[in-house]
Amino acid sequence: MTNTEIAAVFEQLADLLEFQGANPFRIRAYRTAARTIGNMVEPLAQWLESGRDLRELPGIGDDLAEKIATLVATGTLPLLEELKAEYPPSVLDLLRVQGLGPKRAAVLYRELNVQTLQDLAAACEAHRIRNLKGFGAKTEENIVKGLQAAMEHALRILWYQADQLVSDLRDHLASAPGLKRCEPAGSYRRGKETVGDLDILVTADDPQAVMTHFQHFRGVRRVLAEGTTKAAVELQAGINADLRVVPEESFGAALQYFTGSKEHNVVLRGMAKDRGLKINEYGVYRGEERIAGEDEVGVYAALDLPWILPELRESRWEFDWAAGEGLPDLIRLEDIRGDLHMHTTWTDGMATVEEMVAAAQSRGYAYIAITDHSQRVTVAGGLNAEKVLRQWEAIDRAAANISGLHILKGIEVDILEQGGLDLPDEVLAQADWVVASVHFGQNQSREQITRRIVDALRNPCVSAIAHPTGRLIGERAAYEVDLEIVLETAAECGKAMELNAHPRRLDLNDTACAAAKRLGVPIVISTDAHSIKGLDAMRYGVMQARRGGLTARNVLNTRSWSEFRRFLASRR
Ligand SMILES: [Zn+2]
Ligand SMILES: [Zn+2]
Missing domain, CATH: 3.30.460.10 (Beta Polymerase, domain 2)
Structure with a gap:
């Protein structure tokens, strides 16, 4: 079992226990364990094999150590099986609905016999939820929003x-x-x-x-x-x-056919027909004769097309590009020169500034920005003005001993619910790099949220907007925001927009990245790492950028240090 799989079992256990109404301390212990294991670099199975004591890990006591050993040995846990037998398996889907949570899901299950996402949708539609004790119309509305995201994600x-x-x-x-x-x-x-x-x-x-x-x-x-x-x-x-x-001589045709997308393949079939050809998973045929199929390049060439990168095969822009300006030379992970959003132990990160710096150096980066949270994010121990100034002094001291890597003094400053930023301008003006983000007030109207973000972009201290839509894939829908206005403002003010590379965020998404490219807004791909391992998420962001058709030129953190410094100087 991989660490991710083990962590998922503990999360599931915690979810089901919470659904059952078990002791909150016990639930928290499982969740902490899931997080610890999920963040570990070394495979737990190897730990066990080498006879190391699992209790060396933070938050892992006798009970958890025993459960991990059982899990690695048998692939499951008796307690989990018991809980799963007690409830229909579909209730686990309910727990993923943002705005619901295990406690409320349990009430709906008991009171309204809501067992599936479909049951939940029906209950919302009939407005049966708002009348339950402890719910209300606002809660029902939030559940409807969360439900959409969960339904889209079901079984993916x-x-x-x-x-x-x-x-x-x-x-x-x-x-x-x-x-x-x-x-x-x-x-x-x-x-x-x-x-x-x-x-x-x-x-x-x-x-x-x-x-x-x-x-x-x-x-x-x-x-x-x-x-x-x-x-x-x-x-x-x-x-x-x-x-x-598949047969050797059809491998390329099969690979093309089963890669899809469906929409992309529909266009290819049309093009084949126009040329008097037939295309299927076995090859491209003229009459009975197979003229291509062994490799994908040949399949596309038979239709007078260049080989189209899989990330572009969505029937969005790829055929226009192929017919006109040519396919873009998509960005690659090797193009990335720096990471401009990361957290340290100064707030909720797990590694120190020095450790993050060393990790960035080992990745060959030319520059990074340390961007811890601002004070509004109290749960993360966000920094007030005095603390952030102290941190920047510490960064200056750390930077004095480092060569080859430029360390930007940064901050992830909250865009406050009522508008405005969480730290005074005279403090922000001393930063090298400021990412502004919406963490609170995500249920506000489209006008309100758009206005907050637009105002932040107009603040000369702000460099970029972090995770611009706030979505968590399959968990939380994007907040209401007029991205077009946001992107136009970014273009006007010469600001960058973040593509947050965290695999649950990937925010901006591919189509928004493409829109940014059209408007000439530079994208900055950042990991938002909260640990050394978190820095590895860069490749997920690069993948999303490729789907959006971005080249290295469209992405700010592919620039050399001297080019990047010029961008910093041009902020207005
Ligand atoms: Zn954030
Ligand atoms: Zn962050």
């Missing part, structure tokens, strides 16, 4: 989770007898922020042997179907995976 997992599965699955398949090629296709290959199922394509000498081996992957919950060239399984992670064994 985040890209980074799919990525981990794919990597495990590839490792597993690598030892299958007679396996030759192995490529994931589908929405995973296109880098979509969520993935509904996995499609794996292989070529093999002995298809049967590979399919049998595939079914023995330890992440498999049950086998759904098995034919002569295809096997389908349901994974523990909750999604399905299909394995297809």
Whole structure:
């Protein structure tokens, strides 16, 4: 079991216990454990193998150490199985609805027999929730909003989770007898922020042997179907995976076909028809003759197209680009020169300034910004004016001993509910880099939130807006904001907009990134890291930027230090 999987089990346990109304301290212990394990770099399974004591970990006592050992050994926990038997499995979906939470979900389950997201939607529609004790019309409205996000996400997992599965699955398949090629296709290959199922394509000498081996992957919950060239399984992670064994000469056509998107493939079929050709998962055909299929480049070439990168295959802009200005040379992870949003132990980060600096150096960055929270974020121990000035002195001292890496004195300043920023201008003016963000008042009207953000952009001290829509994929919908006005203001004021690379945020999303590009607003891809490991999220942000069609030129933190410094000087 990976650390992520172990952490997910503890989260689920905590959710179900909270749903049951168990002791809050016990629930908190499981949640803390989930966070500790999720943030660990070393695999827990290895710890156990090497005989290390799990109780060395913060927040892990006898009970949890024993549960982790059971989990790694058996893949599940008796307590979890008990709880799961007690409630219908669909109640776990309810717990993911922002604005509901386990306690309220339990009330709805008891009082209105709400068991599924569909039940919840029906109860909202009939306005049966607002009359319950402790609820009310406002709560009902918030549940409706949260429900939308949860429904969209149902039965999909985040890209980074799919990525981990794919990597495990590839490792597993690598030892299958007679396996030759192995490529994931589908929405995973296109880098979509969520993935509904996995499609794996292989070529093999002995298809049967590979399919049998595939079914023995330890992440498999049950086998759904098995034919002569295809096997389908349901994974523990909750999604399905299909394995297809395809003929060598059709591999490119199959990869193209199963990568999609559906809309992209519809256009290709039309183009084939216009040329008197036929395209399917086996190849491109003129009459009976196969003229392409072995590789994707050949498939696209047969339709007079350049090879289109999977991230662009959404039938949005790729065909226009191919026919006109050409496909963009998409940004790559190697283009990134710095990370401009991260937290330290000065607020809710897990690593010190020095540790984050060392981690940035080992990633070869030319510059970083330390951007801890401002005072409004009390739960994170946000910094007041005096503390942030002290932190910047400390950063100056740390920077004096460092060469090759420029450390910007920054802050993530809250955009207050009533408008305005959480720290005085004379303090902010002393920063090298200021990201402004909305954490509170997310339920305000579109006009209010848009106004708050626009005013922040107009403040000369502000460099960029962080996680501009506030969404958490599958958990919390974006707040109401007029992005067009925000982007136009950013363009006018010469400010940047953040693409937050955290895999749950990926905020701005791909289409908003494309809009920023059209308006000439530079995007800054930042990790918002709260730990050293958090810095690795950069690649998720880069993937989203690629889906938005961004090149290195469109992204601010690909610039060299001297170019970037010029941008800083031009803020107005
Ligand atoms: Zn934030
Ligand atoms: Zn942050």
